[in-house]
Amino acid sequence: MPEAALLLDNITCTFASNEGAGKSYTAVKEATIAIAPGEFVSVVGPTGCGKSTLLNVGAGLLSPSSGQVKVFGETLKGVNHRAGYMFQGEALMPWRSALSNVTAGLEFAGVPADQARAQGLDWLKRVGLGGFENRYPHQMSGGMRKRAMLAQTLIRDPDIILMDEPFSALDIQTRQLMENEVLDLWMAKRKAVLFITHDLDEAIAMSDRVVVLSAGPATHPIGEFTIDIPRPRDVAEVRTNPRFIDLHQAIWSVLRDEVLKGYAQQKRA
Numbered sequence: 001m002p003e004a005a006l007l008l009d010n011i012t013c014t015f016a017s018n019e020g021a022g023k024s025y026t027a028v029k030e031a032t033i034a035i036a037p038g039e040f041v042s043v044v045g046p047t048g049c050g051k052s053t054l055l056n057v058g059a060g061l062l063s064p065s066s067g068q069v070k071v072f073g074e075t076l077k078g079v080n081h082r083a084g085y086m087f088q089g090e091a092l093m094p095w096r097s098a099l100s101n102v103t104a105g106l107e108f109a110g111v112p113a114d115q116a117r118a119q120g121l122d123w124l125k126r127v128g129l130g131g132f133e134n135r136y137p138h139q140m141s142g143g144m145r146k147r148a149m150l151a152q153t154l155i156r157d158p159d160i161i162l163m164d165e166p167f168s169a170l171d172i173q174t175r176q177l178m179e180n181e182v183l184d185l186w187m188a189k190r191k192a193v194l195f196i197t198h199d200l201d202e203a204i205a206m207s208d209r210v211v212v213l214s215a216g217p218a219t220h221p222i223g224e225f226t227i228d229i230p231r232p233r234d235v236a237e238v239r240t241n242p243r244f245i246d247l248h249q250a251i252w253s254v255l256r257d258e259v260l261k262g263y264a265q266q267k268r269a
């Protein structure tokens with residue numbers, strides 16, 4: 001097996017609990033997930049189980065209580081500079097235009113302004129925002145803002161792409177368009193992707209492999225499925241593929257009980 005682009009190795013994350021002084025909550029326990037270079041891996045699990053926590057650990061934004069992260073074989077210390085991160089919510093800076101948002105990372109990295117501008121305009125075109133470079137976030141639709149965020153994430157050409165439910169706020173048509181665009185961009189460059197989602201259909205349609213997490217506390221992987229459906233895929237059309245239906249059934253049989261447990265816990269909370 002080639003060296004993993006990203007290895008979350010035996011990760012445990014314990015937080016101080018808000019149930020009282022001295023109490024703690026172990027959200028993730030002894031979780032190991034490896035993503036090979038060029039592999040697209042989705043992680044699904046019930047709400048609140050620890051998906052974002054694991055992604056934050058992979059991004060180097062959160063230090064695990066125990067375990068380690070390896071990036072192309074090297075132990076991660078601090079922020080993961082080989083990763084680009086696309087968040088769940090809105091991450092555009094409202095005071096910057098689309099172009100200036102997209103080029104922000106290059107600017108911070110000291111790339112000369114004219115070079116950054118040329119790359120930014122190119123990326124805006126690639127994500128379907130050609131001609132919208134002067135729009136501010138409040139002048140863009142939710143889908144356009146997501147496109148700008150995608151360009152913002154990819155412009156630095158990261159070797160690892162971390163995505164935390166990036167399209168959950170979009171209507172289904174826009175979402176499917178964006179999913180197909182992400183797949184096209186990914187097929188062209190084949191970077192390692194860790195994609196977090198609630199949505200099993202989305203996970204199967206996009207991925208090479210789907211990892212199922214248990215309900216919390218002490219979340220850890222409880223199933224792993226290779227998605228052996230040929231590419232290129234269209235995320236809407238692939239849902240009628242008989243293999244998709246088989247995989248959906250197999251994964252759902254593992255995920256269903258965890259979703260019910262997660263839901264019961266949220267009702268109690």
Ligand SMILES: Nc1ncnc2c1ncn2[C@@H]1O[C@H](COP(=O)(O)OP(=O)(O)OP(=O)(O)O)[C@@H](O)[C@H]1O
Pocket residue numbers: 015016017025027045046047048049050051052053054198216
């Ligand atoms: N900094 C923190 N302090 C205390 N508890 C935390 C912290 N971060 C996360 N948690 C808890 O850890 C658990 C996992 O949270 P996390 O956001 O990773 O779940 P998730 O699976 O991404 O949720 P969702 O599906 O709703 O986005 C939750 O119970 C959450 O309340």
